[in-house]
Amino acid sequence: MSTVANSIFSPELAARFDHLVTIYPLRRSALVPMLLYAQDELGYVSDAAVAEIAERIEILELDVRNVLSYYSMLRTKPAGKYNVQVCTNISCMLRGGYEILDHCKKTLGVGHKETAPDGVFSLEEVECIGACCWAPAMQINYDFHDDLTPEKVDVLFQMYRDGQGKDVK
Amino acid sequence: MADVNFIVDGKQLTAPAGTLLIEACKSAGIEIPAFCYYPGLSLQAACRMCVVRIEKMPKLQTACTTPVAEGMVVQTETPEIAQARKATLQLLLGNHPLDCPVCDAGGECELQDMTFKYGAADSFYAEPKNHREEQKWSPVVYFDRPRCILCYRCVRMCGEGMDVFALGIQNRGSSSVIAPNVPAQMSPDDLPHVDCEQCGMCIDACPVGALTSGTYRYKTRPWEMNHVATVCTHCGDGCKTTLGVRSTSDGSEIVRGDNRDKSGINGDFLCNKGRYAFDFANHEGRITQPLVRQTNGEFKSVSWEVALDLVGKKFRELRDTRGGKSIGVIGGNRLTNEEAYLLQKFARTVLGTNNIDHHRTADYVSFAQALAGQTNRTASLRDTLTAPSVLIVGGDPTIQAPGTAWNLRTNVRLNRAKLYIANSEPIKLRRQAKAFVQLSPFGYSALTSYLAGDDASASSAASDATGLSAFRDVVKSEENLLILIGSELRGADLRKLIAFGLTLPGAKFALLSDYANSRGAADMGLLPDMLPGYNPVGSSSPLATEYTANTTSGSLAPGLDMLEIFDAAGKGDLSALYVVNSNPVARYGVDAAALKNTFVVVQEMFLTETAALADVILPAANLYEKAGSVTNSYGDLQQVKKAGDRAGVRTDFEMIVRIADKMGTNMRALVPFGKGLRADMGQTRGAQSGEADRHSIWLTAQNLEPRLSPFDPLAILDEIQRLVPGYNILRLQLLSGNDQHLSPAAPAELVQITTRRDLVLPANDSLFTSGTLGRYSTMLSDLQHNESLRPSSLLTQIQTAAD
Amino acid sequence: MPALVSHPDEVKVISRRFGMGAADIEKYIELDGYKAVQQAIANGPAWIIDTMKASGLRGRGGAGFPTGMKWSFVPKVSEKPKYVLVNGDESEPGTCKDHVIFLHDPHAVIEGTMIAGLAIGSKLGFIYLRGEYRYLLKIVEKAVADAYAKGFLGKNIFGTGVDFDIITQTGAGAYEVGEESALMESLEGKRGVPRIKPPFPAVVGLYGGPTVINNAETIANAPHILLMGGEAYAKLGTERNGGTRLFGISGHVERPGVYELPMGYSLRKAIYEVAGGIKDGKKLKAVVPGGASCPVLTADEIDVGLDFDQMGKAGTMLGSGGIVVLDETVSIVEFALRTIAFYQHESCGWCIPCREGTDWIKKTLTRVYNGGGSRKDVDNVQYLAENMMGRTFCPLGDAAAMPTLGFVKKFRKEFEEYIDGNRAGTPLITVEQLVGAGH
Ligand SMILES: Cc1cc2nc3c(=O)[nH]c(=O)nc-3n(C[C@H](O)[C@H](O)[C@H](O)COP(=O)(O)O)c2cc1C
Ligand code: SF4
């Protein structure tokens, strides 16, 4: 049972949040993880999510927005079901990161931070994701895919389209 | 803390250990530039302008975060440092719009000044600047994002200083932006706004023109104004404010209010009323000609001569035929002390009546009586900034006395002062309080008994018995406690609370009231039973003696109070009513019919409910249009200076004098002018007027100037100083704009505690109202409207990481 | 899943259990897991700190501060609780070593955290992973849960009467949060803006309490060091640079990967032997030796030993151990632009020189890259970078300025020729792509 009446989150997530705010020496420490988990469930951090999280943590909504806008993984607009994040930072760039990005743009028909009309994929160019030695690399939602080639990307996209990819949760 | 010795730019300096280098340097006259540093707010080290070279340190260090240490050797202006600052400025200017010619801050901009000093005018950038539209965050706060240099002063001012937290920092890197708490998507007009107290402190703190004021923006340039330091006309805190004045065709107009001179009792602070609500003076409803009611019931404008003649003749006639006791006099809370004093003197010695009162917003008579014979027991507003512990019983300073609230928050933040609050409402200051007891409704009386030791009153004071008992214990253990008392406490309760406080070593008291000179009105004897300085009418004080000697019909008995005056009118016993700058008809819900047989004279700016019933309306100047002194709730006396001017109006002082004159009064007995020594006022020195000014100040201070005019308020100040206990003023202090704490208390030997009627009627002003006056401020109406657009926000308690 | 590599020159200490299924607690125990922490409990804080000091271990997060010394700075008595904070924010471009540790040996991080806690008298440790490492968080979370289940964490661990708890969490995308005080801010639920120092974390850190913060690799080394002894560990490396370290070799090499090499190992050998030389038989042009923030080395500057001191002498840094290799085809103009674009994107924006400096360098280089540059722009970029150096609030500003200075100083001719129309290398990025990088 959630401590917040009419929670906008699923009962499981609400219960998780109830717990999360209690484990730290300071309630507010739960903020960044909560925002991520809220995004995972809702697809983005909505105004309603901001309001409920502010209430749970006992801080102002403005404070939540200040923090929310700082972190680049958090977004306030929906993305696709599968958010494709292509790294183009130095190690990936040297091994074809931009080719992969271009390939994704072409295949998905979208640009940076855009979502395909069917809502299945969205695309994002990201900074180094910590897969430099296996470059070029990308993440689809939280899953890493490395040593990419355009052909490998095609296979991956097909897998996701066929529902074999993992959801965020 | 112990002092340490260090060397800055070759100068041997000394400062207490722990002092920030930037402050230590400032005290020694070495100015270190800074954008993000703001005294009293948290340190940021973000702008990097204050960098200095400290021996043995590998990098330049920020003076704003470095405490001085023994033996430290510092350079503050080497070529290396100048280059660092120049480079920082070049970076800032890269995106800065450089619209200085139209910027409100042009001429008083810290970025401009720095650029001038470090010569960072050259630009190497070919890229276009980021442009963003200006945003209207509220009727009074505008934000011009490209001008913002991200010093975060506004954010801290709002959060730490005001405890409002309406501003935040959003995004990161070069997209960082100051953001208000109502984002565009959450507001009906799809534009971002601030939901806040609208104090405008963020604008004051902004070193550039990124935050501008709704009342002042694009109106004029700073150098086209004269700046007059005076006292705010709104609440009982009496904050020092600087009014920017510009000449117009019919006088001079106030275009800006701010707090550039931070020497006042309010320190850095000014609230929205002090900052914006000077605009009533320019309201279109302003009366600028005397009006006399005709037989058909309509007002007709007449010349001053005709109006004054009429009033003088009528007053004289009514006094002589129906007796002074048939006349009532009501004074205002925004008169100067000199005017209030003169008004009651005029009533008592010329009209011959003690039927004199004002809208009382706190029971200063009981306060003065309770402290009779005590010394050093009344607090100055300055004490709220330094007292180690503070007890607040009743009142809500955040709304009622925002300057007090600011000082208290600052004191808690910077000095860890302990704040204890007992209130029947969960007032906002509880967030800074160490202990808060929520009293039952009307629980104040029970609380005073409980504090005094009557345990049986606990249950009527508050429902939380253990909390209450712990509260009493901790309060009783405090030394040098500052006790701030709300207007809820009056008469016996007030005396009981003060008696309790007097048992605590070093405790000091203040009683909060609502208007700029509520305290002065009481001190100056705008009361039916008290002469100035709380000398009871009919007692044998020197003042009473002098008054009786001067009195034609020597009235030794207390007169009618506010309500009795209107009762008398209703019964047809009131021949005349003289209302000076007050609106009792609206305040006390007086039935218009009650006054139909009374000759009513009203001195006013506007056609108020009271003025509408007058036979004669005399157009009055307001506190920003006259000179004199006022006393705030705490008893701090300050000088009021003339800023604005409006053709056609006169000060209340002048009008009283002229009416008295028309009545055939001995003017030298009413206003002791012309007694001073003759002196050359500089006229013979022709154009050297600057010297003449200095000469005149000195003369004034030495009590030497020739008071050639009965309209000179300083003439009556002599008498106030001579006769009113407690008003032993240092003139040079007053005239140089410094506040002085006075503690008028009833003369101990004269205190007679009789049951007086409780006529205290709190103003109940919100942050965006200010009595009758406030109704004529367009800006305040805009702010009220703005407020009505949103549900009132419930500010959540903010956690602080370190605590 | 990232492939594991190996090479005969490797000295496996921290990577000993990689590829052996040690994420499973039973396997970890079988491979000497949780022995070191029990020794640590038995021998006490002084012994732990002495052993760590003797090991010569220097922080693997980038700055190379001696770990034993850092731990000894924490006051013995403190009114506020003390904390251990594991920095797994790994975001320096070119770096993916902590990634492998969390993946293959999460218990080593847990055990190391406990050891650090015992050394300073803390009862609570935090393991903070960058937000992108969600799948690794799950691995670490499971490891922590298993350790609790075994009684290795929680109250009365190993029945010794000692209590220790661990909280795991991730960030949400911000390089700056890797900076130690910004990490604390983030962990306290705030914007990742660094704190004013002093006070340093060892005195006033997380929640105002004394805090030891170490890189995940540093921490994961602790159990190994206690087991093998400080001196033995120290001997593996060079003077004042004890032990081994994980080097991530990426870019234009034949066998990119994360290798564990002894400190002081030759950079040339690391590239040409360990990583199999330059890809496709091309020529080496330059090396960014320790993550994107380290000044570049040219092809003839690589005869240097991989330790903090030798790299410092060579005018660059060992940094995070991420060696990025550039072959002859790379345009330095483009590479410099991509590097500054990263720092511009990641600057927290707090201080003027970093916020505005990275932005203007990026804008200027974008124009240069676009063909609209003049030789004066190269001076301007250098001027900007020089005026950022040492003047910013935290070292991110330096991290952006240092490589920029390296590029324009060492490859000035290439910049000038590029501007004059002789564009070296084949640009990999279109202008549109780079301008779009303002995400
Ligand atoms: C901008 C910046 C980013 C950093 N990022 C990381 C990081 O991702 N991981 C890390 O371990 N240390 C990072 N550091 C270094 C940390 O501030 C800190 O020095 C380190 O965690 C200390 O651990 P160590 O002594 O074990 O190296 C960064 C420093 C700066 C200035
Ligand atoms: S150098 Fe300044 S702006 Fe850059 S990351 Fe550090 S504090 Fe933030």
Ligand code: FES
């Ligand atoms: S005043 Fe010191 S950094 Fe801004």
